[in-house]
Amino acid sequence: MRAWAVVAAKQPLQEIELPTPEPTGKQVLLEVTHAGVCHSDIHIWEGEWDLGSRGKMRLTDRGVKLPLAMGHEVVGRVVKWGPEAEGKGLAVGQTRIVFPWVGCGVCARCRAEEDNMCVQGKALGVFQNGGYATHILVPEPRHLVDPGDLDPALAATYACSGITVFSAINKVMPMDPDAPIVLIGAGGLGLQSIAVLKAMGHRNIVSVDVSAEKREAALDAGAAKVVDGGGEGVTARIIEACGGPVDAIIDLVNGSQTARVAFDALNKGGRLVQVGLFGGEFAVPLPVMAMRALTVQGSYVGNPKELRALVKLAQGGRLPAIPVTREPLRNADSALQRLIAGKVTGRIVLTAEGV
Known part of the structure; x- marks a missing residue:
């Protein structure tokens, strides 16, 4: 062969x-x-x-x-x-x-x-x-x-990309279809996530990416809102787009910077599902994990x-x-x-x- x-x-x-x-x-x-x-x-x-x-x-x-x-x-x-x-x-x-x-x-x-x-x-x-x-x-x-x-x-x-996002999405479900779900990254995984969420009947999908072209592709795919993931203040922009801290974030990039941005945007009881393999690490404040009942979960394919x-x-x-x-x-x-x-x-x- x-x-x-x-x-x-x-x-x-x-x-x-x-x-x-x-x-x-x-x-x-x-x-x-x-x-x-x-x-x-x-x-x-x-x-x-x-x-x-x-x-x-x-x-x-x-x-x-x-x-x-x-x-x-x-x-x-x-x-x-x-x-x-x-x-x-x-x-x-x-x-x-x-x-x-x-x-x-x-x-x-x-x-x-x-x-x-x-x-x-x-x-x-x-x-x-x-x-x-x-x-x-x-x-x-x-x-x-x-x-x-x-x-x-x-x-x-x-x-x-299909089963990777399907498995990750199921880790934050069930959710009200009008509650915001944040997707970090609007590449192949991000667009596939939007497609799966829409097929599940979810309406409030917020996509975050550093690329204007990819944010436009996310809107075309059915994202309700997009957020510029570049520069300073990304966490604040996510919270503003969602109308407050977020219950569910799926990080399809999962690098040191995106992990911190996502963690800081979580609501009390919020869940961060880490999918991407960009690399690096991030430290979490342990008392905050307990007091805010947060979940950080990996999802592998x-x-x-x-x-x-x-x-x-x-x-x-x-x-x-x-x-x-x-x-x-x-x-x-x-x-x-x-x-x-x-x-x-x-x-x-x-x-x-x-x-």
């Missing part, structure tokens, strides 16, 4: 030949048709994460091996499967969304379909080759979801049950589409560089030849 792979940290992706995997056991081999380019791919390409005072976490120290075909937002066509996948409803040529956040497959979390919480995570596109390739090997049929009537390019984004629920929500056009720009798979490196430069609104989705 061909792959557009990371061969060294921070170096251009290279087109290389790799052996096409032969599925065994429960494994399913798919031909990749669509692969989203996600902000997390930037960190994988860079080879490290910023952990603030704890320094850098290098992915090679966590078991990531190069060369690696990234890409964890994948739709493909079923090609073949191992003997233990017989009788699981598979057919050659089926189009399926790939759930990428796989674990060991045998622990209690994996058996409960909470694969993303497995401590031995083996995510596709991170620890195993992903969608920046002509083929992808999926551990078992339950990691495949029928997109139904969805545009496959849009459906690919649901495997990461989502699980197969959430992907199936999200796809069901999206059927029939009930989930507004985010902007999607299609690029040939061979343009993986230039697409990634555009994302690094902050020149992407919505999502770039790479497509196979002839798609």
